[in-house]
Structure formats: C-alpha cells, structure tokens
Amino acid sequence: xxxxxxxxxxxxxxxxxxxxxxxxxxxxxxxxxxxxxxxxxxxxxxxxxxxxxxxxxxxxxxxxxxxxxxxxxxxxxxxxxxxxxxxxxxxxxxxxxxxxxxxxxxxxxxxxxxxxxxxxxxxxxxxxxxxxxxxxxxxxxxxxxxxxxxxxxxxxxxxxxxxxxxxxxxxxxxxxxxxxxxxxxxxxxxxxxxxxxxxxxxxxxxxxxxxxxxxxxxxxxxxxxxxxxxxxxxxxxxxxxxxxxxxxxxxxxxxxxxxxxxxxx
Amino acid sequence: xxxxxxxxxxxxxxxxxxxxxxxxxxxxxxxxxxxxxxxxxxxxxxxxxxxxxxxxxxxxxxxxxxxxxxxxxxxxxxxxxxxxxxxxxxxxxxxxxxxxxxxxxxxxxxxxxxxxxxxxxxxxxxxxxxxxxxxxxxxxxxxxxxxxxxxxxxxxxxxxxxxxxxxxxxxxxxxxxxxxxxxxxxxxxxxxxxxxxxxxxxxxxxxxxxxxxxxxxxxxxxxxxxxxxxxxxxxxxxxxxxxxxxxxxxxxxxxxxxxxxxxxx
Numbered sequence: 208x209x210x211x212x213x214x215x216x217x218x219x220x221x222x223x224x225x226x227x228x229x230x231x232x233x234x235x236x237x238x239x240x241x242x243x244x245x246x247x248x249x250x251x252x253x254x255x256x257x258x259x260x261x262x263x264x265x266x267x268x269x270x271x272x273x274x275x276x277x278x279x280x281x282x283x284x285x286x287x288x289x290x291x292x293x294x295x296x297x298x299x300x301x302x303x304x305x306x307x308x309x310x311x312x313x314x315x316x317x318x319x320x321x322x323x324x325x326x327x328x329x330x331x332x333x334x335x336x337x338x339x340x341x342x343x344x345x346x347x348x349x350x351x352x353x354x355x356x357x358x359x360x361x362x363x364x365x366x367x368x369x370x371x372x373x374x375x376x377x378x379x380x381x382x383x384x385x386x387x388x389x390x391x392x393x394x395x396x397x398x399x400x401x402x403x404x405x406x407x408x409x410x411x412x413x414x415x416x417x418x419x420x421x422x423x424x425x426x427x428x429x430x431x432x433x434x435x436x437x438x439x440x441x442x443x444x445x446x447x448x449x450x451x452x453x454x455x456x457x458x459x460x461x462x463x464x465x466x467x468x469x470x471x472x
Numbered sequence: 473x474x475x476x477x478x479x480x481x482x483x484x485x486x487x488x489x490x491x492x493x494x495x496x497x498x499x500x501x502x503x504x505x506x507x508x509x510x511x512x513x514x515x516x517x518x519x520x521x522x523x524x525x526x527x528x529x530x531x532x533x534x535x536x537x538x539x540x541x542x543x544x545x546x547x548x549x550x551x552x553x554x555x556x557x558x559x560x561x562x563x564x565x566x567x568x569x570x571x572x573x574x575x576x577x578x579x580x581x582x583x584x585x586x587x588x589x590x591x592x593x594x595x596x597x598x599x600x601x602x603x604x605x606x607x608x609x610x611x612x613x614x615x616x617x618x619x620x621x622x623x624x625x626x627x628x629x630x631x632x633x634x635x636x637x638x639x640x641x642x643x644x645x646x647x648x649x650x651x652x653x654x655x656x657x658x659x660x661x662x663x664x665x666x667x668x669x670x671x672x673x674x675x676x677x678x679x680x681x682x683x684x685x686x687x688x689x690x691x692x693x694x695x696x697x698x699x700x701x702x703x704x705x706x707x708x709x710x711x712x713x714x715x716x717x718x719x720x721x722x723x724x725x726x727x728x729x730x731x732x733x734x735x736x737x
Contacts (some may be wrong), residue, residue, distance in 0.1 A: 244520045245510045250624075254714035255509045359515075367639060370632045393645040448517035 211236035211442070212422070213273030215263050218246035219359065219452060220392035221279030222459035224302075225441070227419035228277070232426065234433050236440040240470075241456075244446035247355060248282040249324025249391070256326065260287035261294065262472050268295060271442075274431055277422055280300065281390045281414055282324050285332035288380060296320055298425055305417035306388045307336040313410060315385045316341060320376070320409075321348040323390030324355065333390055347384065351375040351391075358393040364400065371399050379405060386410045396459065432468045443467040474698055476501035476707070477687065478538030480528050483511035484624065484717065485657035488723035489567075490706070492684035493542070497691065499698050501705040503536045505735075507720075509711035512620060513547040514589025514656070521591065527646060527737050529560060536707075538562065539696055542687055546655045546679055547589050548598035558658030563690055570682035571653045572601040578675060580650045581606060585674075586613040587640070588655030589620065598655055612649065616640040616656075623658040629665065637665050644670060649731035651675040659726065708732040 209384075212232075214225050218241050225239050240263055242248075248256050260283045267273045276299045277283045278291065284301035291299045310316055319341065321333045328350040337346050353371050362368050379387065387409050389395060395413050402411055426432050445452045449467035456464050479490050479495075483506050489503050505528055507513075513521050525548050532538045541564045543549045543556065547554050549566035556564045575581055584606065586598045592617040602611050627633050638645075644652065652674050654660060660678050667676055691697045710717045712731035721729050 244516060246515075250511075250716075251509060252716070255712045269687055353618075353621050353625055353627075356618050362618075365639075367632060367635045370635060374630075374632060447520045451515075451517070 209236060210272055210274040211238045212275050212277060212426070213238050213240065213264075213267035213271060214277045214279050215240040215242070215260070215267065215283070216280040216392060217248040217283070218243050219456040219459045221356070221391050222456050223395045224277065224279035224415035224418060226460050226462070227416045228422060229246070229439050229441075231423040232432070232441055234435045235426070236433065236435075238267060238269060238273060238442045238444065241443070241445045241452055243356045243448070243452055245326070248280060248312070249326050249352060249355060251326060253286040253330070256283055257287040257290050260291060262289055264295060266422060266470070267430065268471060273297065275300065275422065275426065277418065279392060279415065279418070282326040283396070285323075285327045285330040291318040299427065300418055300419050300422050302414040303332050303336055303390070305421040306390070306412050306414045307340050308336070309378050309412055309417045310386050310388065313386055316344055318345045318347075318382065318384040320384035320387040321346070322351045322387065322394065323392050325352050325463050327390055328376070332387060337402060347377065347378065349375060355391065355393045358396050361458060364398055368397065369400055369404070372397065372404050376401070376404055376468070383408050386412055388412045388414060390414055444470045446470055446472060474501060475537055475539035476503045476705070477535060477540045477542060477691070478503050478505065478529075478532035479542045479544045480505040480507070480525070480532065480548070481545040481657060482506070482513040482548070483508045484721045484724045485620070487721050488657050488660045489680035489729070491542035491725050492681045493687060494704050494706075496684050496688040498704055499700045500691070501698065501700075503532060503538060503707045503709065504736065505532060506708070506710045506717055508713070508717055512589070513545060514617060514620060516591060517625065518551040518595070521548055522541060522552040522555050526555060526559065529556055531667060531735070531737060533560060533562065537639070540565065540687065540691065542683065543567065544657060544683070545678065550592045550595040552700040558732050565683055565687050565690065567655070567657070567679040567683050568597050568601055570686040571655070571677050571679045572598070572605050574677055574682045575602065575651045576605040578651055581609055581663045583610045583612075583647065584650040585644050585649035587609070587616045587652065588613070588661065590615045590617050592655055598653060602736040612643065614640055614643065619662060620658045622658065623661050626723060628661055633662065634669070635691060636667055637662065638643065638668050641669055647656045648673050651677055653679060655679055711735055712713050
C-alpha cells in the first residue's frame with residue numbers, strides 16, 4: 208500500500224483527527240496508533256509524555272515506514288513536539304500551530320479562548336503561539352479535564368455534561384471570546400453543547416480539522432499524495448485490548464472500526 | 473528500617489488504603505508505589521493490568537524486600553490477584569475478599585450492591601466472591617467510571633458530583649441494598665455524597681478499611697509486626713511527576729506528603 212501517514216494519539220480521541228484526514232485525503236493510507244494501555248496523557252508530565260511519544264514514533268518509523276507523523280493528541284503536541292522534530296527526518300505535524308494560524312486569519316480576533324487538558328494548558332504551548340501570532344489579543348486558557356472522561360463515557364448530551372461545561376466555561380460566558388480553540392481531540396463530540404452554552408458570537412476552532420488541512424497541503428505540495436481508489440487503507444494499532452478500542456472508537460471516528468491489532472511496546 | 477509492607481496502586485487512590493493501614497499499624501514501615509505514568513487501570517484489560525502489576529511487584533520485592541504486598545487498587549485486585557499469588561512467596565492481600573467477608577458478617581445482607589470501575593465490575597470478581605459467600609443474596613453491580621475523575625479533580629461536594637452519583641446510583645435508590653461495597657479506592661472521599669443519596673438504610677463498606685484490618689491480622693499473627701516509636705516510616709515511589717502526586721495525594725491520604733521519588737520501570 209506504499210508509505211502510509213502515521214497518526215498517533217493516547218487513545219480514541221485522535222480518531223476525530225483521522226476522520227478529518229480521511230475526508231480531505233480519501234486516497235491515502237494511514238496507520239493509526241492508540242496508546243490505550245497508558246491513556247490518558249492529559250494529566251502526565253512532559254518527561255513521561257515525551258518518552259511515550261518517542262517510543263511510538265520509533266515504532267511507526269521503523270516498522271511501518273511512515274512518510275509523515277501526525278501527532279493527533281494536543282497534550283503530546285504541546286509537550287513532545289520539539290523533541291520529535293529534532294529526532295525525525297520525516298515531517299511531524301502537531302495540533303497547536305494549525306489552529307493558531309486559523310485564529311490569526313479570522314476577521315475578528317481580539318479575545319481568544321483555549322480549552323484543553325491540564326497538561327496542554329499548563330505547558331503554555333497555545334498561549335505562547337497565540338501571543339507570538341497576535342500580540343495584542345486577550346487570551347484566556349482553561350483546563351477542562353473532566354470533558355475527556357464524559358466524552359469517553361458516551362455522556363454527550365446529558366444534563367450532567369451541560370452542567371460540567373457550564374462550570375468550566377463560566378468565565379467565557381461573562382465575556383465571550385471571538386474564537387475558542389477546542390484544544391483536545393475529544394472535544395469535537397461535545398461541540399454542540401459548548402456552542403449552545405457560549406451562544407453564536409464565538410467561532411469554535413476544531414484543532415483536528417485545522418491539522419488535517421495542513422497535512423493535506425504538505426502532502427499535496429511535496430508530491431507524496433496517493434490517489435488510490437476504493438477509499439483509504441487504514442490500519443489500527445493499540446497497546447491495550449483491541450475490542451474495547453473498536454467499541455468506544457466508533458463514536459469518535461463516525462464509522463465502523465474493524466481489524467484492530469495489539470502491539471506491546 | 474527493617475522489611476516494609478509494600479502497597480501499590482495505579483495512582484493516588486490507594487492512599488485511602490494507606491491511611492487506614494497507618495491507623496491500624498502505626499509502628500510499621502511502608503513503601504507506597506503509585507503507577508502515575510500509566511494511571512488509570514479501571515478501563516484497561518486483564519492482560520495489561522497483570523503485566524503492570526507484576527512489573528511493580530517484582531520491583532518492590534527485589535529492590536525493597538517487602539514482607540507483604542497490599543494491592544491497594546480494586547481493579548488490579550480483580551484482574552491480577554490470581555497471577556500475583558502464583559508468583560510470589562510473600563503474602564498478597566487484595567481488596568475484594570475482605571469486603572465480601574465483612575458483608576457476609578452483617579446481620580442483614582439480603583440485597584448487596586457493588587460499585588467500582590468498569591474493569592472491576594466487568595471482571596465479575598466481586599460478584600463471584602459474593603455469590604459464593606452468600607448464595608441467596610440479590611446482588612447488583614454498577615460501574616461508575618466518572619467518579620474517579622471527579623474525585624481526582626477535587627470536585628467532592630459540588631452539585632455536578634451529586635448529579636453524577638444520582639445518575640449511577642438511580643437503580644439502587646428504587647430498591648436500596650442492605651450494604652453497598654465501595655469497590656474503588658477513590659470512592660471513600662465521596663462517601664458523604666453517596667450516603668446522602670441512598671439514605672440511612674444502607675451500610676457503606678469501604679474496601680480499603682476492610683483490607684487494612686486483614687493486613688493487621690496477618691502481620692500480627694505471623695509475628696512480623698514492628699513496634700517502632702515516632703510514627704510510621706513511609707516511602708513514596710511514583711512513575712510520573714512526584715510534585716503532582718504529592719499535591720493531589722494529600723486529599724486522599726489526609727496528611728502531608730513529602731519526599732516522593734520518581735521510578736522508571
């Protein structure tokens with residue numbers, strides 16, 4: 208199937224990124240790696256996340272000869288991207304810069320909000336990139352750790368989920384931002400709830416959607432693009448039980464998941 | 473400091489068990505191991521949890537020469553205990569049997585409830601042990617995965633937490649059990665909320681408290697008990713960032729945590 212694009216995430220969340228990648232690059236081959244034995248990454252340290260990310264990237268480069276690495280996890284993008292870019296020859300695409308560029312291109316971007324895991328927000332990666340792109344903007348970053356658990360539990364439109372969203376986003380409602388970056392791959396499944404709470408004045412920026420656009424540009428411009436018929440070829444690799452991944456993952460991918468392989472790193 | 477008792481958990485939850493151990497065995501030495509780089513265990517498979525548990529137990533046996541292993545994690549107790557007991561010479565105490573014996577000794581135990589992580593409930597460990605001890609009892613087991621995230625976020629008495637408890641425990645309120653086993657080390661911090669929801673007719677059984685009683689009996693009866701003065705000697709080992717462990721852990725231990733060491737397995 209030629210050289211695939213490697214996509215890695217701590218678990219199922221990155222499947223929302225893969226869904227966008229498949230939409231913009233339907234003729235491509237993908238290897239998706241979910242580190243389900245060590246998920247989640249959002250509460251863990253830079254050292255640990257970098258070690259895990261390098262182990263996975265080594266595996267994908269050596270065993271699957273990927274032509275590009277998409278870090279489909281905002282926490283790994285925030286904490287491990289500099290190390291990954293130093294190590295590998297292939298292009299490494301993260302979640303942060305594509306969303307920041309999208310925000311910078313909006314007609315109105317005086318006040319910007321970012322939500323993400325504790326690790327993503329604590330790293331300051333979004334804040335630094337936004338300050339450098341938009342030095343005059345007012346920026347507010349809010350960790351929302353429980354939203355990952357709610358999304359994985361499948362509690363998408365329950366009253367409890369609306370209450371948790373209201374609790375985390377209360378500071379944003381008093382002073383609604385022009386744009387809110389959904390800085391975690393789990394959040395797109397909660398887009399409707401978030402958008403209802405904030406009202407229509409805020410543009411929601413989906414980090415996976417923006418990253419997929421960037422991957423499309425890089426692949427097309429470098430002449431690496433494949434035009435296979437019959438839809439994309441996808442392999443799924445996980446470090447824990449394949450059955451559970453397929454079950455929970457279908458909500459995130461929006462499609463059936465078959466043939467998941469187990470990998471022990 | 474002589475041979476310590478090894479206590480291991482996926483993260484901070486097992487500190488509620490350590491708190492009980494310190495209370496009943498104040499002259500003892502303990503080594504607490506929190507696998508914070510791979511936490512949580514509650515959603516992962518038997519194979520993965522057994523592999524992690526054996527790695528940790530090997531480390532504690534070889535490097536710290538523990539005289540007893542307390543598996544202070546209900547998920548690891550449910551999934552890995554048979555393997556651990558086959559491997560090690562030292563006694564291995566889990567969370568399941570002590571609570572089941574406590575329930576069996578209650579004057580009224582016709583209807584029993586168990587709450588725990590998905591892994592604990594799916595394993596059937598509590599259900600099997602209860603059926604064998606109380607063949608005629610009505611048993612209802614309910615996974616409550618979000619309660620771990622709420623407890624770790626420190627959202628102990630918020631309205632959202634009461635709503636989540638109400639959602640999971642709704643089947644119990646229609647038909648309140650005589651006893652409810654809190655089959656996850658995180659749940660004792662939510663005891664008040666759970667008890668208010670169920671009313672006074674249900675005895676809440678804290679798995680860590682029951683396990684600590686069993687450890688006390690085993691240590692005392694085997695002549696391994698130490699009677700040091702000046703309080704217990706405790707070492708804390710974690711696989712991720714020591715600072716964060718100390719910060720979150722103090723709520724669970726109910727005491728200050730100093731000198732946490734990082735271990736890479």
